Amino acid sequence: MxxxxxxxxxxxxxxxxxxxxxxxxxxxxxxxxxxxxxxxxxxxxxLTARADATPLLIGAKGSPLELVLNTLYFGSDHPAPTRYAEAMRVTESGLSATIPMYVRFRARGHPIVGTTLDYFDFRGLEVADGRNLAMLGECVLGSRAAESLGAGPGDYVVSSSESVFDIAGVYPLKMRVVGVLEFADSADDDAIFVDVKTAWVIQGLVHGHQDLNRPEAAAGVLGREGNRVIANASVVQYNEITEENLESFHFHGDLSNYPLTAVLVVPPDQRASALLQGRYQSDEDLAQIVTPVAVMEDxxxxxxxxxxxxxxxxxxxxxxxxxxxxxxxxxxxxxxxxxxxxxxxxxxxxxxxxxxxxxxxxxxxxxxxxxxxxxxxxxxxxxxxxxxxxxxx
Amino acid sequence: MAVEAGVETGAEGSTLLVYTVSYPLAYFAERIGGDLVRVEFPAPPDVDPAFWSPDPETVAAYQRADLILLNGAGYASWTDRVSLPSSRLVATAAGVADRYVVVEDAVTHSHGPAGEHAHGTIAFTTWLDPTIAVEQARAIRDAFSRARPQDEKAFDEGFAELERDLLDLDGRLSEIVAADPARALLASHPVYQYLTARYGLEMRGVHLEPDEPPSRAAWRDLQVVLEEHPARWMLWEAEPLPATASQLRELGIESMVFSPAGNRSADGDYLSVMEANVRRLATAYRGTPER
Known part of the structure; x- marks a missing residue:
């Protein structure tokens, strides 16, 4: 043979x-x-496992698929922004806990996920090295993001400009890495997590700058009318949040108008879920509520x-x-x-x-x-x- | 679940770990929760908690709490610059936001495309109006009951006793002011807005620090105020320097401490500090200490 x-x-x-x-x-x-x-x-x-674990999402009216892919997998196409008021609306209704999500910016190709600490509890994410977010301007890396960026606690990650031609828009923010998450075998491994307020700092909505009453800021002050100080855009704004300048960071305008890409909603039971979905059925409502698992099944x-x-x-x-x-x-x-x-x-x-x-x-x-x-x-x-x-x- | 100093916290049925951003909230939480809660207020006793900022380790301790009690009205602005779990935050004054006092002389500034904005436009010592303090205590009671439904009855009882004390305080303050509603008063610092709003006090604020001698400009400003507002008493957050008190006396102004009770005091708890405030205010209104 x-x-x-x-x-x-x-x-x-x-x-x-x-x-x-x-x-x-x-x-x-x-x-x-x-x-x-x-x-x-x-x-x-x-797709169904992550969607199954995400009961409801609220976002601006538009493509439900884009909303789900951006929120669950941090896709680069971000949906039209909704307002922080949507998170407040659900929380104040007492029907459900909410987790704000702002997934718009990137750093060297990795998505910057602006959220709150509740997201880590919700997804069961644990810090393997360092600590969790504490102060504005800090970030925590997913395990693969840490590997790819070659960064760990004590290092810095700089957010990418949205466009090289957008000189008046989003400036890069130097963020301090304070922790690296355990491997989760999910999209979270590739992400850079920041507090949602830090994401707003990247956008320039929350910012810190020179004290306009100090002599070194005088060159940027156009005029004073009683308690009103008018300055030009040359006032030095900080592109890194440090212990020294942290106190100078402040919000512009009404918090409820601040942008989010989505609000993750975690109702305690079916009844609360049904009631919430009922509240977003109006055609006049600028927001939509979607069930990720239904969108993914489609x-x-x-x-x-x-x-x-x-x-x-x-x-x-x-x-x-x-x-x-x-x-x-x-x-x-x-x-x-x-x-x-x-x-x-x-x-x-x-x-x-x-x-x-x-x-x-x-x-x-x-x-x-x-x-x-x-x-x-x-x-x-x-x-x-x-x-x-x-x-x- | 967190285990600290031998006290098991965080688990269902165990002690509820509560962190607060101000002393009045800590006091209310202790009165309502009793032995069922462990209340932590980590600001050092020698600082004004409104302008204190915790370090990352203290923020981490806040993050481990079952509930974090915020005052609202812009108090403790450090909470805007740290990461706290939003599901465990309790904005105690949110229900009375329509009663917030707007500070008229706040500094505003504008620069760049975002336009004009102001900092600190809302007065934040809400607890100086005992009826607002009752609403804040009620929000704490509700949060405790949601977190530990099995202990709701005990929380209700703790709240009822606290409400009685706060409303008693409110009644006595109303009675004192009713004796002479038009009496002119001065505030050494703009912290008494809610007291003024609640009782319709004729109070004007100046900017004097109890531990610093006033500048010449400050004395001049005071003279200007006195010309149109002939007050005979000035309320201070703490005992002023003897020299300042003496110079004020020469202008016919007596000094009186009305502590905002923003931090723990060596002289007693929130209620006893407020009761001492009431007694001193009675002196200003009636010339004799209140009962």
Whole structure:
């Protein structure tokens, strides 16, 4: 039997390009539908698990999918802003606890997630190194963000400008890293967490600057009318929050008008959830309330439909490829008639010659199947990372 | 769950760990919660908690609390510059926001595209109006009951006793002022807005520090005020320097301490400090100490 396989192997090795083409074709035929199935299963599990753990979201009226993807996976497309008043509205109703979310800014490609400490409790995130947020201007890194930025407690992360041409807009803020979170195997691992007020500092809504009553600020003061001091934009504003200038940071305007990308709502029971959803049904309301799991199921429905088409296409292509492979083998048998005669003449039995030919087919099919299994294994291991990367973009 | 100094806190059925930003709130919480709560007010006794800022370690201690009692009305502005769990914050004066006193002479400034804004435009010593203090205590009672429904009855009883004391204080203050509603008073510092609003006091504020001798400009400003507001008593947050008191006496103004009770006092608790305030105010109004 060993000799049979040896002869088959030598033949395949000699015709290596034909063998490689056949094995590659078989691999793709087997891998495409199975790998796609694994990927879809994984994405379904991931998407629904995080959406399942997020009861309700409130955001500005617009695309519910954009709202959910930005809040759950910190996608770079941020929805239109809603107001902090929406969080206050729900809290004051007594129906539910709320967690404000402001996911708009980035630092070296990582999302800056402005929220409150309640988010860490809600997602069960623990600090592995350092401590949690305490003062304005501090940040805590997700485990993969810390690795990618090469930063840990005591280091600094600088927020990115939204646009190089936006000279009057968002200035970079130098934020002190105070902690790194434990690996959570979720979108939180790639994020940079700050207090929502620090996110407003990045936007310039909360800011610190020179005391306008001090002599060093005199150059920036245009005039004084009683208790009113008018200054120009040259007043030095701080781009890092330190112990020395922390006291100078203050809010501009009414807190209720401050922007959020979403309000995460955690009602205690179904009744509170239903009551809250009822309150956002008015057409005049500028905010919408969405159930993330329903939005994700809609998305999954679309993905599954696409998957069905892709699998059907793959099966048809597979059948055609198998037919072509069979033809290749049959034609090959015909072309190798003289080779078989030679084998007979040197004493090979009909069975031995048939075994050599069959072994060649088996080796090609087995190699293709093995490679497909390997690719499927890789997909199951790293598919979740690919899905998360896709969701972030 | 937090375990500190041998007292288990944070778990259902155990002691409720409560942090506050002012002493009056700590006092109210202690009266309402009794042994069922452990109240922490970490500001040092020698500072004004309104302008104190905790270090990151103290902020972390606040973060471990089951409830964090805020005053509201812009008091303890450090809470705007730190990270606290919003689900555990109790804004005790939020229910009486319509009674906030707006400070007319606050400094405003404008620069850049955001436009004009003002700092500290709302007076924050809300507890000096005992009826507002009752509402703040009620908010504390409600927060305690939500956190520990099984102890609601005990919290109700603690609140009822406190409410009685605060309303008694309110009654006595009303009675004192009713004897001479037009009596002119001076406040050495603008901290008595809620007292003024509640009892309709004829009080004008100046800016004098009890531990600093007034400047010449301050004396001149005082003379200007006295010309149109002939007050004979000045309320101080703490005992003024003897020289200042003596110079005021030469102008015909007697000094009287009316402590805002913003921090723990060596002279007693919130109620006893307020009762001493009432007795001294009675002197100003009637010339004799109140009963």
């Amino acid at each position: 060993t000799q049979v396989f040896y002869v088959a192997w030598r033949y395949l090795a000699y015709h290596r390009w034909k063998t490689i083409t056949l094995v590659g074709a078989i691999t793709l035929i087997v891998y495409l539908p199975i790998g796609l199935r694994v990927l879809v299963d994984q994405s379904s599990r991931q 998305l999954l429905g679309t993905i599954l439909t696409v998957e069905r088409f892709v699998v059907a296409g793959a099966v048809i292509v597979g059948l055609a490829t198998l037919a072509t492979a069979a033809l290749v083998f049959l034609l090959s048998l015909r072309l190798r008639r003289r080779e078989r005669l030679t084998l007979f003449k040197i004493g090979g039995s009909r069975l031995a010659v048939a075994s050599v030919m069959a072994s060649e087919v088996v080796v090609v099919l087995a190699s293709g199947a093995l490679l497909a299994a390997g690719l499927t294994l890789l997909t199951s291991q790293f598919g979740s990372l690919a899905i998360r990367a896709l969701l972030r973009t």
